[in-house]
Structures are given as C-alpha cells and as structure tokens.
Amino acid sequence: MDKSQIDHLSSWFDGYVEPFLATDAEAAKNIRLKIEHTRKVCEAMAQLSSGENLSENESIIASAVALLHDVGRFPQYRRWRTFRDSESDNHARLAIDVIRTEQVLAGVDHSEQLLIEEAIRFHNLLEPPATIKSPTRRFINLIRDADKLDIWRVFVELLAQPPEERATAATLGLPDLPGIVSDNCIVALNSGAVVRLDTTTCINDFKLLQISWVYDLTSASSRRILLERGYIPALAATLPERPDIREAVTRALNFLSA
Numbered sequence: 001m002d003k004s005q006i007d008h009l010s011s012w013f014d015g016y017v018e019p020f021l022a023t024d025a026e027a028a029k030n031i032r033l034k035i036e037h038t039r040k041v042c043e044a045m046a047q048l049s050s051g052e053n054l055s056e057n058e059s060i061i062a063s064a065v066a067l068l069h070d071v072g073r074f075p076q077y078r079r080w081r082t083f084r085d086s087e088s089d090n091h092a093r094l095a096i097d098v099i100r101t102e103q104v105l106a107g108v109d110h111s112e113q114l115l116i117e118e119a120i121r122f123h124n125l126l127e128p129p130a131t132i133k134s135p136t137r138r139f140i141n142l143i144r145d146a147d148k149l150d151i152w153r154v155f156v157e158l159l160a161q162p163p164e165e166r167a168t169a170a171t172l173g174l175p176d177l178p179g180i181v182s183d184n185c186i187v188a189l190n191s192g193a194v195v196r197l198d199t200t201t202c203i204n205d206f207k208l209l210q211i212s213w214v215y216d217l218t219s220a221s222s223r224r225i226l227l228e229r230g231y232i233p234a235l236a237a238t239l240p241e242r243p244d245i246r247e248a249v250t251r252a253l254n255f256l257s258a
C-alpha cells in the first residue's frame with residue numbers, strides 16, 4: 001500500500017459513515033462517538049507505529065487497520081441500536097462484511113488485504129488464537145492496543161459528563177450504581193487477570209475491567225502512552241474507596257510502570 005491509498009480510504013470512510021448520522025439525536029450521538037473513536041484510534045496507531053519503529057509500509061498497513069477496524073459498528077448500531085456484540089452480531093465480522101461488500105480494499109495487494117482483514121477479524125477477541133503467527137500477530141497486537149488506548153479516553157471523558165449527557169451505548173447498557181462493585185471483578189483484577197465482560201454487572205465493574213486491560217497491552221510503547229495519558233488513575237478516582245480496590249489498582253499501576 002502507499003500513502004495515496006490511505007488518503008483514499010480515509011475519504012471513503014467519511015463518505016461511508018455520513019448517512020448513519022441521519023437519525024434521531026440519541027443514535028447520532030452514539031454514531032458520532034464511533035466516528036471520533038476511529039479517528040483517535042488512527043492517531044494512537046500512528047504513535048504506536050513510531051514508538052515500535054515500524055517500517056513505512058507497515059505503518060501504512062497499520063493505519064488501514066485502525067481506520068477500518070470498527071466499520072462494523074455503524075451497521076451494527078443501525079440494525080440493533082447497541083454496541084453489545086452478544087446482543088447483536090460480532091462487530092469485527094460485520095467490519096469484514098462492509099470491507100468486502102464495499103470493495104474498500106480493491107487495488108490493494110492481495111497479501112496486504114489479507115493482513116488487514118485478519119487483524120480486524122481478531123481485534124475484539126478476549127484472546128486472539130495462539131496459532132496466529134507474525135506478521136498478522138503484530139498487526140493484531142497493534143490494533144488491540146491502539147483500540148484500548150482510545151476506549152480508555154472515551155470512557156474517562158464519559159465519566160466526567162453528567163449521566164443524562166452520556167452517549168448511552170458506550171457503557172453497554174450497564175447501570176451506574178454508585179457504591180456497588182462485584183467482588184469477583186475485584187478478585188480478578190487483583191490476580192492480574194483481565195476481567196471478563198460477562199462478569200460485569202454495573203459501571204464500577206466495567207471500570208475494573210478497563211483497569212485490568214493494563215495486563216493485556218502488548219508493547220512498551222502502549223504502556224508508556226497509557227501512563228502518560230493518566231487514564232488508570234482517572235478511572236480509579238471514580239471507584240468506591242475500599243482497601244481491596246486500592247490494592248488491586250496499585251498492583252495494576254505498578255505493573256504498568258515496571
């Protein structure tokens with residue numbers, strides 16, 4: 001791929017998402033959130049590409065993965081009005097459908113098309129299959145990290161807003177119950193594991209899940225950027241004051257800065 005193909009993809013993206021905004025106010029807010037997310041994931045990806053010393057060609061492929069990784073979110077929200085895959089369809093698979101139906105990668109080298117599709121296909125799995133080898137593995141790791149870096153931003157910004165102004169689908173419909181936290185989520189975080197989405201019952205659990213992602217980052221650059229951005233202390237500051245939570249958060253922060 002070359003630079004002009006990325007510019008072309010970027011214009012395609014703008015044209016593709018535009019019609020999804022012609023909807024009611026709540027839906028438009030959720031769609032705008034994903035458009036902005038995509039742009040910010042592209043920025044995080046550029047930071048990671050330079051931090052991890054990618055070649056120019058690798059950086060271009062990484063940009064394409066970032067730009068396209070969530071295109072499935074738009075048809076997903078239009079059809080089901082949710083970003084919860086378990087209540088609709090796998091948004092990574094939907095993204096591949098969009099890429100193929102719209103022939104977004106026509107003209108791109110076949111092996112590069114495959115690389116981009118594979119990275120997108122596995123970007124949202126709890127754990128990508130161990131059998132996947134480089135170079136696909138590299139792009140999967142990059143998009144998973146860039147995606148998380150921006151999901152943290154979205155969530156931290158959202159928590160700073162009054163509940164009635166929040167984009168509803170961003171918190172996956174979880175109730176905001178101040179003071180409530182599930183013990184099993186705290187235990188998971190404190191054991192250095194990634195908290196599973198299907199064990200979360202409220203927004204505080206979801207914060208623990210997001211803090212636990214520190215254990216899932218794949219590169220020193222991602223960990224450095226996360227530390228610089230300060231998202232983990234920002235999330236932790238909104239959790240109930242409890243010794244077991246403080247211990248689990250401290251452990252995550254120590255891991256990050258080690």
Ligand SMILES: [Fe+2]
Pocket residue numbers: 037041069070147
């Ligand atoms: Fe994403």
